[in-house]
Amino acid sequence: MSAALAPAGHAAAPERCGKGDFCLFSGPHQSGDVLYKLDAKVRRTTFTFPDVDALALSGNPRSAHNPIPDSFGCIVRLNDRAHFAGEEQEIGGGDAELSGAPVAAITVDCG
Template structure:
């Protein structure tokens, strides 16, 4: 009985070792595409939290030392549901970016106040505008 138990244990160990050796690697694939990056000076809305996942919206704000030209989007079609954002507008411009859940700047809004990264709650965005002053 002991020999039989020992043989079963050895067979199980060998099977587990073979399974581990042939299992796919869990680490990142170096050939995989890099994470999405928001270009400097662009307003970006991301699919995932902490600026991860696909970039759902990428708008060049055309920032100069005297101002910017971020175009208003009054009907984003189809609507998007971002979880995070990057606001490129410097704080000294005194502007916020309003993200509305309805076209033509209607409905409920979320605000991106201040330069840099922001977390959003995944609510619908169907229009956006900057509001300065």
């Protein structure tokens, strides 16, 4: 994720999580800073969600928003080590509370 610089005298707008975005938040209940954001491009029968195998976040997420509906039969797996290693958290569609563990890899598992 890249940071945008605001012109002198103007505060940068906080990052927002849109309806179709997969997001990781620094606080509980989808509050605080957006630590990671991905447009999942959810359509009626498809979505786009590339694997992330080496992620360096500025903090440990406490909550998430997953726009992929449960009807797709998919979960998102969050690993605490790069390359899908270490301990794992799984989240279904919608909003989820996380353990506060680091997230270093993200993948979707369908079926």
